[in-house]
Amino acid sequence: MSHATLATEFVADRKRAAWHDSALWFVRSKRDKCAQALPEWESLREIASQIKQHTSSRLAEYLEEFERNATANGIQVHWARDAAEHNAIVLRLLQERNVKLLAKSKSMLTEECHLNPYLEKHGIEVVDTDLGERIVQWRNEPPSHIVLPAIHIKKEEVGELFHEKLGTIAGEFQPEYLTEAARVHLRQKFLEADAGLTGVNFAIAETGGFVVCTNEGNADLGASLPSLHIASMGIEKLIPKLHHLGVFLRLLARSATGQPITTYSSHFHAPRLGGELHVVLVDNGRSKLLASEEFRRSLNCIRCGACLNTCPVYRRSGGHSYESPVAGPIGSVLGPARDAAKNASLPFACTLCGSCTDVCPVKIPLHHQLLAWRKELADEKLVPADKRFAMKMAGLLFRSPWLYATAGRVGRFALRFAPRWLVYNRLNGWGRQRELPPAPKKSFRQLFRERKK
Amino acid sequence: MLPDYHWECQFTPAIQLFLLRSVHPWRLMRVGLFIPCYIDQLYPDVGLATLEVLESHGLDVHYPPAQTCCGQPMANTGCNADAKPVAQHFLTTFEPYDYVVGPSGSCVAMVRHHYHGLIDEAAEHRLAAKTFELCEFLVDVLKVTPPRHAFPYRVGLHQSCHGLRELRLGPCTEAQVSRVNKVRVLLEGLQGIEFCNLQRPDECCGFGGTFAVAEEAVSCMMGDDRIADHQQAGAQVMTAGDMSCLMHLEGLIRRQRKPLAVMHVAQILAGRQPQQV
Amino acid sequence: MPTSREQILTAVRANQPPATPVPQVKGTWIEYDDIVGQFCGLLKSIGSAGYLVDSLDQINATLAELPAYQSATRICSLVPGVGDSSVHLDSLARAHELDQLDIAIVNAELAVAENGAVWISDAAIKYRALLFMAEHLIVVVPANGLVPHMHAAYDRLRLPEFADGRKAFGAFISGPSKTADIEQSLVIGAQGPRSSAVFLLR
Structure with missing residues (x-):
């Protein structure tokens, strides 16, 4: 199962997830104090x-x-x-x-x-x-x-x-x-x-x-x-x-x-x-990992767990959501190295906030490695096809200023006039718990042009 | 390979300024205004505010209309092949300018730290050296006197992660390195402003690009936790250097009808007042 | 067919990156104005106790006031002149008989101010299980063995050896055994000693 699926189950009990988060935050705070001393x-x-x-x-x-x-x-x-x-x-x-x-x-x-x-x-x-x-x-x-x-x-x-x-x-x-x-x-x-x-x-x-x-x-x-x-x-x-x-x-x-x-x-x-x-x-698998210029520094790990404790995603999704012997940021780097297909969702269980990199006592650039794994996984086509398709489309869109501006206009128009039930449909993962931003009538580029006149 | 995490030290803004000043008369520096795509389309006022702030310092600010996106959504999904032409387009668009300034730590971090392999290496360094997030540009390059207009509100400052940990716009609780908080110093001079003490002053909001949708459950819980922290601290206005974090947080706030105004730091610096408090 | 050893070494040799230099372990390390105060304060903060004493009599007097010592029946002291030893390691058939031992009193060579640890070797201890089986652990360290931090400790530390040249066991021990595995609640006295005390002997 993907990390997101298991994490959703974990978060379904919000109170418990909050308890888990605060227990680990307490450990991270103790770590900060000790390091500051x-x-x-x-x-x-x-x-x-x-x-x-x-x-x-x-x-x-x-x-x-x-x-x-x-x-x-x-x-x-x-x-x-x-x-x-x-x-x-x-x-x-x-x-x-x-x-x-x-x-x-x-x-x-x-x-x-x-x-x-x-x-x-x-x-x-x-x-x-x-x-x-x-x-x-x-x-x-x-x-x-x-x-x-x-x-x-x-x-x-x-x-x-x-x-x-x-x-x-x-x-x-x-x-x-x-x-x-x-x-x-x-x-x-x-x-x-x-x-x-x-x-x-x-x-x-x-x-x-x-x-x-x-x-x-x-x-x-x-x-x-x-x-x-x-x-x-x-x-x-x-x-x-x-x-x-x-x-x-x-x-x-x-x-x-x-x-x-x-x-x-x-x-x-x-x-x-x-x-x-x-x-x-x-x-x-360690000697193999040693060959990778990108990932060999993950072998520096001394298994202190600091990156888990600081990880806002780990704290709120629990170790079992990673389905890997080592959870959290370091586990999400080591997991795909062991079995890329099985652990393909782990490098995406991350907002790239970078806190793991800052706490790591042996300075493994963890969030950079997680990002690098995403690239490897996309190259191997282990990123879900819909995500890859969306990025392909976005890539095409952003290559052409005209296409981008037009799509923006159409999108904003649709957001402004489409009925709520249509916008907040079941497939809208953003809108389940969040409002979409109010779509303005004019984009910045339009306003900028008008301002110049 | 990714760029070295601390490479920014090699390009201290002071050195750049010295070099640029020796070639350019001060006011003739051409600044390319970088308005990230989602700000352009969804938060035009943040773009206007940024423009006004820069112009108020007498700069020659240009908005190249050919700009689209920095390529971060594709790159962060691992789709570098799709990010490449977008990064190349960004480079071409901003080539003529002495500086590129944008109101987003995240998009600026993308351009500065993650263009390796997407564009030619010499161009990468050139672009990285001249691209700045709005607050750091004001503090490090222009060395402005912080504004003094009235903003009599209790403000919760959300420290967006990429600004904080990639651009090092401020100190963070887990690193024992003292740094100037470049967002906060700009706001500190405002009349009547009061900063709220957050229990977790630099925890991620949970946006994370596609993470916000792919890991919706964790993302929203993270966002809710941030909002609760700002509320317990008595914030009336929540601000940040990144509209993407705020888009996510505001989405939750509006759905839950919480009494917390959300403003980009550029809007506050430009003299806007919260719409409802 | 090459052995596993050969296969691993070959793979490692083929894959290891170009050599980088060994860094110097050098820096401006923390120093304490009141190093004894730091050491004893740290021990206190981890549920232990530290005392600066001038004589063995003073140790005995302090021990006599400890409730754990007062109620003890089985005591094993390896420090001559300290404590009333009733258990002698030579008379035991095996280490297992140390179960339910109330007090162990041992010598240590070094003490570390930054973390309250003492360096104890088993070169002179027939059963090293003594250090972990006793309900309470009492340690006597020469006061001049107190160093500020771990770098200084390793500078002074010599790996212990038995008389016949065999390598012995050594450990930094800091306070009593503890766990926080149930809901992060700190419980002192997990599986080893429930309490400990260190005497810095001048």
Whole structure:
């Protein structure tokens, strides 16, 4: 379905859409305050952007350097060309060690690869241990936001869900109470888990290690109790040097939630004593995206979610309207790169207001990329035919001043004298909720001519 | 490839003015008045107001009647092949002028930042360097003294996105960069004007060109939210540098019969008063 | 048939753009006139607490006043002279036994004023789960390990190693664990410690 169709459904409950909008606006406002508190904010963004662009330009070397150093540290490195290979590697690692229960922390990559259903199909219980992810997992939904997976759900609904799943008191929905219930439940799962899987926020070529950032501490529990720790990472997560983390850790949480840093920024460099640590490096279309001069900067993304929070369309249409693992502006850039036909409506789910470009901590020119995608899609004839036809006609019209002026005259005349029912017909998308502008008798060009006389 | 996002820094208006002044006697600069198509057809008074404001500064203003549209609707839909001849037509139409000035941040941003690949590159730079949105032209190029006539109303200033984030006509809440608000400074001197404090001073109105129709539900909700913000702030008049945002907002206001007057900033600068408050 | 590794590296090598330079991480970073005040104030704002102390006795005296410490029965202190340790990591069969541990007291090397984080490694901690399983986390940092920002922290930080040269784990930890996943309501004490305190020891 197109974004517009799903967004219309979301907006049909105006009150709820307004609630969703204000919840995310609150996060954006916190981000603004946090950014304002750092005089060096804009220069940090510039440095971060340059580090990422540099890394992209030498990515093969950095991948090899990372592999070399990680291996020397005792980490086992795996390479996966696509989602299927990633999933197969993870499954093999789990099956070889007879893993029955996997404690998984947040990883957008595993969402992209649809790892959970794959593992469950093979009889492995997967528990998403981030509170928000656990909530959406129980609801059989994908996360609606990359940082706040359950931002679309009301606390009353979580209360009902927990009553059903955890036996909490019916009608009780205080976040403190529900979070406590989840804590007890998830702690038990951590104690029972045979393996932990985490994502990767940053991997450091120089040291062969990686960093995982969370607030809840779930990634760390999952990575320190079971003896097997698997980390899945896209190949674009690399940075060259350890000290580059100083730049990214200053930007990430401030951009994401308006915190100066996440509670935990954990640096993994080796398996723990008696344990195993595996890193799966996943391509899944990233090397292809690297070839595109236009879109390669979208690989800079550090998944902070700031562009979602600032996007006036995302806030009012909800993450699920994008039908893509990553929603919002960055998702609308990455989606068509993965599957242009399926995600053709996403670059149009945007007013080109440009706020995403201004908040992006790594300076991805998001709204310019969305515009560039529109061109690609039109070239591929993936823009609806009626829209393309209208633009073709407009193009012809605007080429001829006479034709344009005449059409304007006829149009205004029609608007002035046509009966209301005819103007505000069912096909008039403008007029459902809005009046058309009152058509003046004379255009500016006519008035200008008369004024000169 | 799209033009670099911050390229405008390379063409500071001061430098342009210096160069132009060294060639032209000041009052002989020929200004091409760019009246975007929908303003020409639907809001002729905004065009007249723009003309009056420019002429009041003694400029030699010309309106080339061959002009049609800047090509933004096609380009923003991705139909660059259809936008090309329109952009070429725009270039030809405005070639003879020293400056091109129009009352729309969005259309000016199109000409200045998005003609890459649509017209010849040298022409693109030449055109970009001489094309200005009305307010920035008044502030940066003419360096005018803001008008002082009476406008005793509570005004909600809607910051149109393309003016704000493409032309950088003012500071925006998400960027930690201090900038002069070129629309506001022009209005600030008016007698009796009072600016309303909006809760979200630079949120998009939801127009977005074809977005307004293709994503009608979200578009109208965005518009309603803007209107509600201006109303809670006690605005009597809502103004902006872009009539397209205002066309969308006014459409909602009129349908809902809300007591909020809508005026383009050029109309206020030219001394018009709101029709009903 | 080339391996996946070769295929990926070949594709990346073919597609990566011309090399751009590595930028210098240089700038005018924020500095604080009262760096201790900034650090402690920040901790307070995130539901934690920071204290500047002159002696271990002072830490013990402060701990004795904390309700969480008063009601604690299982305490594991890795800081000699601080707290009454009743749980010893060497006596545990595995990390899982740290569940329901009331208090963990550990050393950290660095503290960061801009964000309230402390840098803790597990080089001297047999089970790093200690840091995440304890209900309350107490951290002791030398006061001269307080730096204004993350750049300074990384300048001073050395990746931890065990005695045998194996790389250890390290983390910046800032305050107690928390979540806002239910309607953006901040709840302190998500899955890890419910509270934390940092002592800057002069």
